[in-house]
Amino acid sequence: MMTTPAGNPTGPEPIEMVEPIIELQGIRAAYGSIEVLHGVDLSVRPGEVYALLGPNGAGKTTTLKVLSALMPPTAGKVIIAGRDVTGSRAEDLARAGLAMIPEGTGIFPNLTVRENLRMATFTGKKLSELEEAAYGRFKRLGERRGQVAGTMSGGEQQMLAMARGLATDPAVLILDELSMGLAPLIVEELYGVVAAIAQGGVSIIVVEQFARTVLGVSDRAAIMVHGKIRAVGEPAAIEAELSSAYLGGQ
Numbered sequence: 001m002m003t004t005p006a007g008n009p010t011g012p013e014p015i016e017m018v019e020p021i022i023e024l025q026g027i028r029a030a031y032g033s034i035e036v037l038h039g040v041d042l043s044v045r046p047g048e049v050y051a052l053l054g055p056n057g058a059g060k061t062t063t064l065k066v067l068s069a070l071m072p073p074t075a076g077k078v079i080i081a082g083r084d085v086t087g088s089r090a091e092d093l094a095r096a097g098l099a100m101i102p103e104g105t106g107i108f109p110n111l112t113v114r115e116n117l118r119m120a121t122f123t124g125k126k127l128s129e130l131e132e133a134a135y136g137r138f139k140r141l142g143e144r145r146g147q148v149a150g151t152m153s154g155g156e157q158q159m160l161a162m163a164r165g166l167a168t169d170p171a172v173l174i175l176d177e178l179s180m181g182l183a184p185l186i187v188e189e190l191y192g193v194v195a196a197i198a199q200g201g202v203s204i205i206v207v208e209q210f211a212r213t214v215l216g217v218s219d220r221a222a223i224m225v226h227g228k229i230r231a232v233g234e235p236a237a238i239e240a241e242l243s244s245a246y247l248g249g250q
């Protein structure tokens with residue numbers, strides 16, 4: 001299990017003293033002979049919500065794939081909780097506390113909500129525990145426990161995906177395009193839950209294309225353009241830079 005530094009009773013530690021929970025150093029990655037990540041450096045502190053924003057095709061999803069070992073980098077290092085895990089298997093990272101919720105959720109659409117949660121009992125948790133946690137966090141899932149997941153709304157499916165991802169009690173939660181195709185109110189609700197999960201000490205990295213909503217719950221944000229991180233900073237500063245990034249300014 002990954003650990004986060006113990007709280008400091010005299011106040012927060014200076015930022016540079018805190019060991020990042022996730023670090024990417026000089027990551028390059030390619031599909032065949034086409035390189036799409038050209039040296040990505042990124043670091044997420046324990047308990048932080050880090051938003052990775054950027055236009056379509058910038059390389060955000062590829063960055064998450066490299067981070068969760070679903071794709072090998074051609075250069076660079078992936079460091080988690082101070083350990084160089086470059087080249088590890090995705091299952092090992094999952095066991096070490098990394099949970100990724102892919103774009104398009106990754107739930108079983110033909111199974112009911114409860115059956116989807118039952119599939120997560122491989123984690124060693126009882127179904128009753130998983131249901132209690134899931135329905136506590138997402139009341140709507142409790143109301144729909146017998147419903148076939150594929151027939152629920154997009155927002156409800158996303159809630160189920162998050163509930164399943166949290167079944168392993170991850171130290172790091174990776175969310176890809178949480179807001180994809182969802183109404184603004186639902187997105188806000190989901191981000192409310194993201195904020196609550198972060199309050200519980202989980203470090204969260206979230207990729208979004210457009211949603212400015214994510215900035216409201218982020219501690220830091222970065223803009224990725226053409227396979228590189230172009231800016232990192234406080235959400236307000238990043239928000240001010242977003243327009244030029246999307247309009248293709250350099």
Ligand code: ATP
Binds near residue numbers: 056209
């Ligand atoms: P989106 O918001 O569209 O998912 P993104 O920022 O997540 O964008 P990526 O999906 O990481 O971007 O894609 C980065 C680049 O890699 C794009 O040019 C894309 O066309 C290309 N790409 C992504 N997946 C593949 C693949 N499986 N095979 C070949 N090229 C790919």
